[in-house]
Amino acid sequence: MIIDNNFYMNLALNEAWKYQGLTYPNPAVGCTIVGKSSEILAVEAHQKAGAPHAEVNALQSAYYKLTNDKSILSLADSADIHNYLLLNHNNIFTKTKLFTTLEPCSHHGKTPSCASLIYELGIKEVYVGSPDTNVLAQNGKDILTNNGCSVYTKLLAKECDALLLPFKRSLEENFVYFKWAQRLNGTTDDGNVSSLESRTDVHAKRDVCDLLVIGGNTVREDRPKLDARLVDGKAPDILIYSREKEFDKTIALFNVEGREIFIESDFKRVKNYKNVMIEGTDTMYMMTRDIVDYYLCYLSPSFGGSKSFDVCGDKFDILNVTQESEDIIMWMKRI
Amino acid sequence: MIIDNNFYMNLALNEAWKYQGLTYPNPAVGCTIVGKSSEILAVEAHQKAGAPHAEVNALQSAYYKLTNDKSILSLADSADIHNYLLLNHNNIFTKTKLFTTLEPCSHHGKTPSCASLIYELGIKEVYVGSPDTNVLAQNGKDILTNNGCSVYTKLLAKECDALLLPFKRSLEENFVYFKWAQRLNGTTDDGNVSSLESRTDVHAKRDVCDLLVIGGNTVREDRPKLDARLVDGKAPDILIYSREKEFDKTIALFNVEGREIFIESDFKRVKNYKNVMIEGTDTMYMMTRDIVDYYLCYLSPSFGGSKSFDVCGDKFDILNVTQESEDIIMWMKRI
Structure with a gap:
């Protein structure tokens, strides 16, 4: 296996996909x-809106790894982590390299931008997807x-663009994904198909969906409830x-x-929502084929059921x- | 993500699984x-019988990473790599850590043992699965x-034992695995189910099988040929x-x-062979359920076919x- 810049970016990609649909x-x-001797200091992701950006999470972990100063780990607020790093970094980051799937933000909101944090900490090499x-x-x-x-762009650009597509679609129009759970033999019926962990993950995604179809x-x-009770989350509107x-x-x-619940015989309402999950099996799959961006399959390694x-x-x-x-959780795009 | 000893061992595990069925x-x-600053110097696996052990491959890659001396990369023979490392190591390995899924061998055959190579190179920390x-x-x-x-044992022992089981079974009695290719909807019929890369991988496995059922x-x-033509390999015996x-x-x-080809109405012959691949669908699956150690599924991300x-x-x-x-390639154990 080759340990190179692609390897480091792939670690970032895999970590980020864990939170796809949750951010x-x-x-x-x-x-x-990555540290001055090419040691991996941190691999982190943006986990949800309101939480720190991926770069901030990674800088927090890397700071702890380099200093063993536990006090930074108690900080959860992005502004607090920014401030702590700016006050205490002591130039430990000057020879580190930062790999990020998305160009660091330039947006100065509640906190200074990630881009300014990165240069203020003295990081000289940034790789962007x-x-x-x-x-x-x-x-x-x-x-x-x-x-x-020095900023090096388009590292694993195709893979990073695929990770980013849901966000871009939600800005342009909306992001629509079709989610289903199945067994190895393709069946979707006969009780809970997937594990409690998978169902909890679905509830976490419902919590940030604004419409469920x-x-x-x-x-x-x-006779489902279709809420987000396993994560104590908000129930999405239903079409x-x-x-x-x-x-x-x-x-x-x-x-x-x-x-809100809508009972309708077309999918026009979908365009009023930005982050839309469709749950279903084959009939729904065929009807929504033209409006779906990505497919999300929870695959249980078991045989059973009868309806495939x-x-x-x-x-x-x-x-x-x-x-x-x-x-197994698979994000897919129809080709 | 936590970057720790488990992370390094998991890299070794994933690399090794790529060659499961081929060694x-x-x-x-x-x-x-892993180098003295925790940088990853190499992740390698044993690829086939006769080729260098995983430790030797990893030491070769790590030596190149540390020295930039390309001449070691031209060596393919384990004895040559051993000798080159012993002559040229210049104590560059003294602060490295070695993670191996299996205890390094003590067997002095054509080459000195991996264990002796490791201590001769001055490596002081070894983690074993x-x-x-x-x-x-x-x-x-x-x-x-x-x-x-210092040797630290049982790191991810359960996962390393699962990787090793085929070898142990082949020593005790035999290793029997059931291989099939299917689409997402569970179908196995209607032409080639899996990609050329997957079929090439199957041929490579047939090449080292001694019996195919x-x-x-x-x-x-x-009317199959059931040979290993895609890798120019040897065709296994057939039951x-x-x-x-x-x-x-x-x-x-x-x-x-x-x-040799046997046409028989039981599976007694399987016990005369050490590395046995069963290919089939549901009928064969049910009949061989009690003699199969592992299942190997090639999953094509597509819908089609009709026989599930x-x-x-x-x-x-x-x-x-x-x-x-x-x-997707999945190795599984029935539970």
Whole structure:
């Protein structure tokens, strides 16, 4: 195995994909920091909106690794970590390299930008995957180069762009992903298909979705709640795709507070939302084929059930695959 | 992400799994070498019998990384690498740490043992996953500790033992694995299911199998050759499981030189072989359930076909998952 800049960027990519679908309205971003002897000091990701950016998380971990100063680990707020680093860095970062899947932000909001933090800490080498085209945050590269930093762009650009696509789609129009859980033999029926860890991960994603789309038959048969109780999160609005408008209102999903429910026979409403999860099996898959950006499959390594995905001919690129406890989680793009 | 000894051992594990099924009659082993500043100097694996052990490959790569002396890269023979390292190491390894999934060998054959190479190079810290219980090679740990090296055992022992199991089974009795290729929707029919890269990987595994087991119906329907032509390798012997002994001898597999073919209605012959691959779908799966150690699934991210695995209730532990070009390759154990 070759240990090179691609290797370090791949670590950042894999860490970031763990939080894909959880960072909305922010992008999923990963960051690796490598020390002066090429030692890996940190691999971190942006985990959710409001939490520190990937670079800040990585600089926090790297600072601890280099200094053994535990007090920085108690800081959770991005502004506090910024300030602590600026006051205490003592030039320990001057020979480190920073790898980030997305151009560091130039946005001075509650905290100074990541770009300014990076040059203030004396980091001289930054490797970037995707350029930031968001007008609020772009030009991080220029800030860095204007302050004596060498910036190398487009490292694993294709992979970093695939990681960033959900964010870009949510800015342009919306990001729509189709999520399903299946067994090895392709079945989706007969009780809980995936592990508790996988279902918890789905609930965490529902918590940051603003619309969940589901088929009327699934609602009638499964009587689901479709909330985010496993993470104590907010329940998304629901679009039930159904020609038949009558539903038994004692079905659990109708009795969750703070959500809107629409029963409609088309998908026009999807365009009013920015981060949309579609849950379903083959019928829903075929109907939403043209509006879906990415596919998210929770694959349980088991045989069982009887009702399998019955759709023909589609092929996917696997964008990321990870094993989370028992199951495999795959993000894919139809090709 | 925590960058610690487990991280380094996991790199070795993942590298080794790439060669699982290819190293017979040797074990699959991985090795990571970490420099004095915790920089990763090398992650390598044993790739095939006759080729250098994982430790030797890793020491070769690490030597090059530390010295930039390209001449070592031209050496492929283990004895040559041993000698070159012993003559030229110049004490560059004294502060490195070595992580190996299997206790370094104590076996002095064509080359001195890995254990002796490690202490001769002045490495003082060795982390081991699984102990070597093979009488020919064991006691590497004692050789190391008797020569001033600290050996830390059982690092990710469960994971390293799972990697080693095929080797141990082949020594005790035999290692039997069931291989299949499927699409996302569980189908196994309708032409080539997996990519050329996956099929090439299967041929490389056939090349080191000594017996391939296949069902009579598959032979009649698919008329396969079941050789290792994609890697220019040797074709394994074949056991066709069939009650009906008559076959059209123009079927390609009957016309491959240097192989024995058995047509039998039981699996007793399997015990005469050490490294056995069973290829098949659900019928063969059910019949061989009690003799199979591991399952190897090539998963193509596509929908299609019509004939799906139809077996119920089995669950697996995923031992390793990797993405190789288009497909996913999973090694699993039934639980």
